Amino acid sequence: MRTGDGYGELLRDALEQGGEMLEIVERDDGFIMASRFGPQAYLAPFAKWPSRQRRALRLARGRVLDVGAGAGRVALHLQEKGHDVVAIDASPGAVEICRRRGINDARVLRVEDVDESLGIFDTVVMYGNNLGLLAARTKARRLLRRLHGVTSERGRIVGECLDPYDGAGPEHLAYHERNRQRGRMGGQIRIRIRYRDIATPWFDYLFVSREELEELVSGTGWRLARTFEDDPPLYVAVIEKEPRAPASRTG
Amino acid sequence: MRTGDGYGELLRDALEQGGEMLEIVERDDGFIMASRFGPQAYLAPFAKWPSRQRRALRLARGRVLDVGAGAGRVALHLQEKGHDVVAIDASPGAVEICRRRGINDARVLRVEDVDESLGIFDTVVMYGNNLGLLAARTKARRLLRRLHGVTSERGRIVGECLDPYDGAGPEHLAYHERNRQRGRMGGQIRIRIRYRDIATPWFDYLFVSREELEELVSGTGWRLARTFEDDPPLYVAVIEKEPRAPASRTG
Numbered sequence: 162m163r164t165g166d167g168y169g170e171l172l173r174d175a176l177e178q179g180g181e182m183l184e185i186v187e188r189d190d191g192f193i194m195a196s197r198f199g200p201q202a203y204l205a206p207f208a209k210w211p212s213r214q215r216r217a218l219r220l221a222r223g224r225v226l227d228v229g230a231g232a233g234r235v236a237l238h239l240q241e242k243g244h245d246v247v248a249i250d251a252s253p254g255a256v257e258i259c260r261r262r263g264i265n266d267a268r269v270l271r272v273e274d275v276d277e278s279l280g281i282f283d284t285v286v287m288y289g290n291n292l293g294l295l296a297a298r299t300k301a302r303r304l305l306r307r308l309h310g311v312t313s314e315r316g317r318i319v320g321e322c323l324d325p326y327d328g329a330g331p332e333h334l335a336y337h338e339r340n341r342q343r344g345r346m347g348g349q350i351r352i353r354i355r356y357r358d359i360a361t362p363w364f365d366y367l368f369v370s371r372e373e374l375e376e377l378v379s380g381t382g383w384r385l386a387r388t389f390e391d392d393p394p395l396y397v398a399v400i401e402k403e404p405r406a407p408a409s410r411t412g
Numbered sequence: 413m414r415t416g417d418g419y420g421e422l423l424r425d426a427l428e429q430g431g432e433m434l435e436i437v438e439r440d441d442g443f444i445m446a447s448r449f450g451p452q453a454y455l456a457p458f459a460k461w462p463s464r465q466r467r468a469l470r471l472a473r474g475r476v477l478d479v480g481a482g483a484g485r486v487a488l489h490l491q492e493k494g495h496d497v498v499a500i501d502a503s504p505g506a507v508e509i510c511r512r513r514g515i516n517d518a519r520v521l522r523v524e525d526v527d528e529s530l531g532i533f534d535t536v537v538m539y540g541n542n543l544g545l546l547a548a549r550t551k552a553r554r555l556l557r558r559l560h561g562v563t564s565e566r567g568r569i570v571g572e573c574l575d576p577y578d579g580a581g582p583e584h585l586a587y588h589e590r591n592r593q594r595g596r597m598g599g600q601i602r603i604r605i606r607y608r609d610i611a612t613p614w615f616d617y618l619f620v621s622r623e624e625l626e627e628l629v630s631g632t633g634w635r636l637a638r639t640f641e642d643d644p645p646l647y648v649a650v651i652e653k654e655p656r657a658p659a660s661r662t663g
Binding site for chain 1: 413434436441442443444445446447448583606607608609611
């Protein structure tokens with residue numbers, strides 16, 4: 162097994178082979194799951210997206226940062242609607258695919274490395290559970306402040322999440338509890354993606370309830386404005402800027 | 413992660429939830445794959461089986477030992493056709509399902525523990541790639557001699573296999589080569605099944621070409637009589653008894 166861009170390789174093979182692939186995600190306690198990773202997940206046109214994603218994306222305005230762009234489904238849609246879009250993804254394979262599919266500005270970049278050199282955005286989109294990239298309590302607050310610094314006065318984050326407590330089975334509840342005992346948030350899962358002989362590095366991915374999200378954004382200059390849902394435990398959160406800038410507004 | 417009957421749990425959940433599941437198989441070098449594990453794989457009626465399986469199973473006669481019976485698809489079919497069938501599987505979960513589905517004689521037993529207390533069989537079926545349970549060169553020859561001892565004069569093994577060299581990609585060819593350097597057969601893969609938080613113990617599973625299979629059975633009292641194929645690299649081998657008993661016919 163080698164460490165590498167397993168996600169990018171999966172995406173590339175899925176595109177080139179044209180069919181449904183299976184994505185394997187392994188948690189650091191050995192819990193493993195596979196899920197269908199079909200064209201409907203990464204290539205579907207807007208009309209085929211889940212209603213929560215369609216309804217919430219109508220709130221996207223102006224210049225858009227698409228975080229964790231994958232194969233560029235969201236970025237392409239917004240670009241076609243006339244938005245100026247920057248698509249970022251930590252996976253070089255994903256970014257190569259975004260470019261191949263016609264996204265004008267796609268970059269290999271982690272959300273924690275976003276800075277003002279990218280310009281100012283009106284909307285930050287984090288679809289496909291990518292609010293998970295907030296990763297952990299402290300990191301989340303740092304990221305939210307960073308995004309605050311690169312967004313306009315009326316900036317919005319439209320991000321998808323999963324409520325980890327909604328319908329969780331015993332092996333998940335035990336994982337949450339172990340997390341809390343170690344000072345981590347309950348739904349802070351440490352995972353990697355495995356594809357053939359490649360594993361991505363381990364990374365933290367954060368699942369939070371609405372209440373936790375509300376608390377997480379509080380004091381970062383943002384507030385949870387509303388949520389959209391159609392298929393629990395998934396939801397899309399719309400996070401808007403507080404009327405006044407916070408005291409600690411640093412990049 | 414705990415070690416246990418991951419395969420049985422998967423099978424049980426698949427049956428109880430009624431839909432398609434995904435089976436994750438991990439090789440000891442970290443190569444991992446998921447495959448669809450749908451009702452068509454473990455519940456399908458005879459008419460829906462691949463043609464190689466249907467054609468070869470017409471050669472089953474008399475009393476049958478079904479090795480690695482899974483959810484009992486083969487054993488049920490043969491039982492309904494009037495055969496006396498003993499279904500064995502190393503997975504307690506699988507055997508429980510076989511019993512629940514109406515198989516008269518289903519036992520938790522590994523093929524290496526088969527002995528004359530089960531009686532004498534006319535046919536040994538090893539479908540679903542279960543010739544793989546031959547595991548390794550020496551073990552395979554021991555198992556073949558053991559099966560020779562519990563089968564009638566006209567005994568047959570009808571077993572499914574995969575030719576590991578047919579269309580193998582570079583990561584598989586490298587694994588084969590590493591195997592050979594360690595004195596193992598090329599297609600002797602060490603794997604485990606992972607399901608949720610359970611991993612089965614690691615076990616050897618043997619994939620051989622027709623030529624290798626021919627050589628493997630030679631001198632054990634058996635000979636490769638014919639093969640059936642419709643979807644390479646898979647094939648069904650029909651292994652029949654040599655006219656004369658071998659010198660080393662031991663149980």
